[in-house]
Amino acid sequence: MKPELQTFYELIEELEVAMMTTRRADGHLESRAMATQRHAAGADLWFVAAEGTGKLEDIEDDPHVNLAYYKDRTREWVSVSGLATLSRDRDKIQELYAPDWKLWFGGDGDPRNGTADDPRLVLIGVDVHAASFLEISKPQPVVLYELAKGFLTGDTPELGETQRIER
Template sequence: MSASTVHSNPVLEKNKDLVTGTEKKIEDLYKLIDGIKVCMMTTRCADTGRLFSRAMSPRIPDEHVPADLWFFTNNSSHKLDELVKDPNVNLGFYKPSTAEWISVSGTATLVDDRTKIKELYTPDIKAWFGDLNDGINDGGPNDPRIGLIFVKADTVHYSLKDVSAPVQIWNIAKGMITGEPPKVSAERELSSSELQNARRFEGVNKPLV
C-alpha cells in the first residue's frame, strides 16, 4: 500500500458509516439525545474570549428534523451576552454506559416567543426558576425571566453503538493481537448540506425571528 493510501486514523476509517441515509441518521440522533438528556453547551466569553461550558437539557421538537434543538434559559444569564457577541456554539453529549457521544456545531438564536415557550414548557422548568411570590416571576410559562435558545445545527458528528458489548470486547482484544482496527461503533456525520436539504424537505428552513 502506498503512503498516499495509508489512513492515519484506521479506527475511524473502520467505523465510519457511509451508507445510512439522512432521515435515519437524524432519527437515531434524536433517540440518542433522548437517552442522554443533558449536554455541555460551549460558548465564548464576551469579555475574555475564552471558551466556557455549562450543562443544559435540550427540548427536542416533535418533528424529528433536522437536528435542531431548543433550550430554556434565564433571560438574565451571562451566556446571553456571549451569544449576542458570538452565536457559534458546540453541544457535547456523552453516555458513559455505552461510550456513545454526540458533537453538534451550530449557531444560537435568542427567542422571546411566549407561544413557543408554552409549547415546550414542562412542570420541571419551574424548579430551575423558583417562585418569587410577586405574582409575576412564578416560574410558570408566563414568567418574563424564561426565554429560549434555539440552536440551528450546522454539522453533527456522533458515535452510535451498533455491535454488542461482547463483540466490542472481542474486536478490541483481537486488535491488540493482530493490529487490526476494531469495529466498535458506527461513526456518523450529518453535513451542512444534508441538514439544509432536510430543512427544505420539511419546510422548516425559515427564520425564527
C-alpha cells in the same frame, strides 16, 4: 428523514443533557450543562435559560455554539456545531414548556416562577451546521469485550460507526 438524521435525534433524546459551549466576550470558551427540550419547529434543538445569564450574553455577542453529549454506559457521543438564536416568544415558550422547569426557575416568591408565564424564561434555539456521532451497533456485552480487548492488546476498540451530518 435521512436515516443518520433519525439516529441523531434518537441519540439526542436518549442523552438529554448537553454541555453547551459558547465564546465569552473576552474570547475564552465556557461550557455549561443544558437540558435538551423536545423537538419542535423553529430550530433543530431547543434549550431554556434565565434572562440575564452569561450564556445569553455570550450568544448575543457570538451565536456559534458547540453541544457535546456523552453516555458513559454505552460510550455513545454526539458533537454538534451550530448557530444559536434567542427567543422570548411567549407562544413558543408555552409550546415547549415542561413542568420540570420549575426546579430551575424557582425563587423570589413570584407565583409565576418556573411556570410558562415566568417572564425570565428565554429559549435558545440551535440550528445545526454539522454533527458527528458514534452509533453503537453492538450489544453492551460486546462493547465491554471490545474495550477490555483494546486495553489488553493496545488495539483500538471497534465500538460502532462514526456518522457525520453536514448542512
